Amino acid sequence: MWTFFHKLGSPPWLYGISGSILRYLLPLTLLALAVGMTWGIFFTDPDFRQGNSYRIIYIHVPAAVVALAGYYVMAIAGGVSLIWKMKMADVAMRACAPIGAALTFVALVTGAIWGKPTWGTWWVWDARITSMLILFFLYLGVVALYEAYDNKEAAGKACAVLSLVGTVNIPIIYKSVDWWYSLHQPASIKFTGESSIDPSMLYPLLLMIAAFYALFTCLMLMNMRAEILERESRTKWVRKLAEEGS
Amino acid sequence: MSAPGALAFCGRLLRRQLVLAVRRPIEIVNPLLFFAMVVALFPLGLGPAPDALAEFAPGMLWIIALLSSLLTSDTVFRSDFDDGSLEQLLLSPQPLYFSVLAYVGAHWLITGVLLALVSPVFALMLGLPGQAIVALVISLLLGTAVLSLVGGIGAALTVGLKRGGMLISLLILPLYMPVLIFGSAAVQAAVIGAPAGPYLAILGAMLSLAIALAPVAMSAGLRISIDA
Amino acid sequence: MSAPGALAFCGRLLRRQLVLAVRRPIEIVNPLLFFAMVVALFPLGLGPAPDALAEFAPGMLWIIALLSSLLTSDTVFRSDFDDGSLEQLLLSPQPLYFSVLAYVGAHWLITGVLLALVSPVFALMLGLPGQAIVALVISLLLGTAVLSLVGGIGAALTVGLKRGGMLISLLILPLYMPVLIFGSAAVQAAVIGAPAGPYLAILGAMLSLAIALAPVAMSAGLRISIDA
Amino acid sequence: MYFDNFAHVLHMDGHGVYVWAAYGITLAVIVLMLVLPRRRAKQQLRQVAGELRRQQATQKLKEER
């Protein structure tokens, strides 16, 4: 266990192992995405109330779910980086932020697009949607803070602090937004979350959620590899790699 | 020549920050004037319909207080960083936890507390019903303390950046939102005659949490910033 | 090695300022994010009821644009003052009128223009009717140019002060008010289907006036500031 | 297969624009996220390789002198 931890902290090992994981995981992910999307678009029946627009669910929900989970991954990596001073945890954290931001963005945009045919408006200030927007800002904050630092090691630590502060706040933010929404008279439009879902729609959805989780993992590994190369560009093993590559 | 105790040192820092602020009275009056001017902007931008203004007054007052705190929080450590004092603070044998509390405390006193004390005037200008004013003042007192603490974290993380500029607002605005929600909810509750107590209690709980945790995050942030 | 012509020099300055901004892309995105976040603040503070929000949307969008411009205008000359470049600019044989226009122009491009271009997104989020969006964009384009010029005057006057901070907002907010009034009036007119043209024309007239006079005031302000 | 013909796939009873826009944007974002780290890594490797070559060149120059 301890040696595994130790290995995790070693950039060349991580670079190598992530490469071999990606070799198998990435094609699998892309396949799952393709199958899930085709299934969702072509081979399911339309929803009896929302018609064909509900097909957006197969990207909207997975993106939203994974974007939320991503914040916890990022915060845990940040915590590990601060407590055990593990450099690779920094790198992992840094890798999460842009992916999380992008997925949040996808959830927001697909939600907005979905809203137009179903609710007749692009946007409502619903509790869930508002907190998703805030999550987007939290992610962007981490990305922006990282980019603003010149010293990338310091940047990693600063972002770790920020994401930990964010974790303490996420439950507070969610709770408060919920309260806020029930406090003010809710808007006339209701979020159709509760309607139980038909199995024929559920399976592709589950597949897509799994695919998005896998996608998140792949992207995280890819980002980490790029980041490792940048940070370790002076070391022998990267030089060797570069020589072999060219 | 003995080293001062942690609290004595904290008090000395607080005094130093307050003196620095008082040397430029304009700095103290500024957030108030900003507040006043934005209060004036709202009717100009939104149209003067008095009912609508009164209805939205709690939210607006709170939004303005929040912006006012946001805009000044960047300065908490900035000048000390620029002239090298911050390096010295970090090298000091004193516990950083209390030192940063002194910085934030000074910031709260010269923005939040002052703002809370003059807010009734602006509340009346916007037509806020009289019974909500106590809730407004208390919620501002508690809420701006949280804002100052959270703002301090943002300031500590960005002070080392050459052109941090508005980055701080991106970092801390999301964290400000719960305060805004409960702060304006407290006032709104008072407006319709409901008890504001529960909301104020939540603000108080947030404040306790912030006092316990924010200085730790600030200390870590400062140590990182000084090295960037 | 001949001295460049005034316009060439002005172009070179503009390029320099834009490169400086682009080197930190975060600086460019920041006003936009600030805009987005304050847009989110309003529903949180005022309540999510869509009708009321839509009604206030023109004014709110304009107030936020104004704040966004206000908050960044302090930086127009700040960093050049801090590192001594401003002294060199004042000693330069080039006409200061064009030089300061280059500074302000860069500021406008990276705040006002960008803001105007993304404002439709925020307008939709606040539920602004579609037909008002063109008026919103044009009024923002014209208005933020005036705001940048006026903000530049404030920046020039306060850049020499050690902690100018919010003093600038005090100086320029009153000058911003006419812009705010006509800008939001243009959008409001478009919302109710009235022609926005007259208001936009007034904004254009303000802009011409500001282009003619503001650089003179800025030059004078800078000369005073450098001596403080 | 739910749809009868290609036009139907595109139109989706009036919701085609929304569905395809949503999927299109999502795909674009995914592709971008896949391409960017790849390019970053490749660029980094190329940069290091270039540096090495430059170093070797200067060393050769020194030796020749």
Next chain:
Amino acid sequence: MTDAAPSAPLLTAESLSLERGGRQLFRDLSFVIEAGQLVQIEGANGAGKTSLLRILAGLSRYGFEGEVTRHAPMLYLGHQSGVKGMLTPRENLAWHVSGEGTFSRGAIDEALEKVGLFGYEDVPSNALSAGQHRRVNLARLYLSTSPLWLLDEPFTAIDVGGVAELEALKVAHVKSGGAIVLTSHQALNTDHPVHRLSLTEGLLV
């Protein structure tokens, strides 16, 4: 490499290596600073003197390898003066953020007089000239009880008379059991032996 007398080590640096901007500034630098030593770090512009000093002071914590242990309280004066323009020299010293000690007003005035700021105690510091501004900071040397001093170009902007006095102070401090590590582009003009710390070769006696 050590003095004859087995005096107490105040600071130990073990195999410090630093790379910045693609250049190796120093590699495997190990040395011990002992009481009684006056050490001048040598190097041209950009050699890495400031970087080393900040590592020794504990201000830099990332991006270098090796370990630094300080065995005694330390006073660090960097490129920046840490003097608040809005406070008077007296207030600057009395409320100094370093929290080193609580100084009586008499002690502060004496220190200010020693750095040639007699009569300027109550002038706001931003009305002082460049050299006077730095002198406010240097007054801390007269007040300090820390044995280990790390000084980054302490003579910057100081006039000839001031430099001579500072040198005398430093020698006195070292003789009384302290140690000083400093950087300066001017050679020290003193009889006391000055150890040289070369970034390539380590501590030379």
Next chain:
Amino acid sequence: MTDAAPSAPLLTAESLSLERGGRQLFRDLSFVIEAGQLVQIEGANGAGKTSLLRILAGLSRYGFEGEVTRHAPMLYLGHQSGVKGMLTPRENLAWHVSGEGTFSRGAIDEALEKVGLFGYEDVPSNALSAGQHRRVNLARLYLSTSPLWLLDEPFTAIDVGGVAELEALKVAHVKSGGAIVLTSHQALNTDHPVHRLSLTEGLLV
């Protein structure tokens, strides 16, 4: 008080008086700076050297008495470097706000090489050391065509080798018909006659 040859005056100061913070820094100071003169302003910290130089440059316009006339283009380097950290040294020179001239890339690279920044042309300036940062600014001296130079402590943070080169440059500039007024706490180490400008007694030959 003038050279033997009736060379052209580049700057005339007539009865300058300045009081700051309640102290008379100088009174009735009149002098003429002529082509070929290398003038060092003398004075302890706080004597008023920087204040005088800023008056001569035309940066200070209030609070003093007397008149300054400049008869030639001038280059002023103050305490602050005017170097943008976010720009590279090359960009700093190419886009310099002083708008003195349009320099070719070759000329800029040459100037940077001369101040010892070869290989640093494309590094962001804020990744340079204190001395290198100042050297970027000093590169302007190699590019300048202005005959009159006003330099406030140009040697600050520059290492020994750099100081020697700068002195050579200055002598060359003066010999080719320019004039320099500078402040420095280090004595100039050159054969060329150095005129001293005392704040109390005026220009001494």
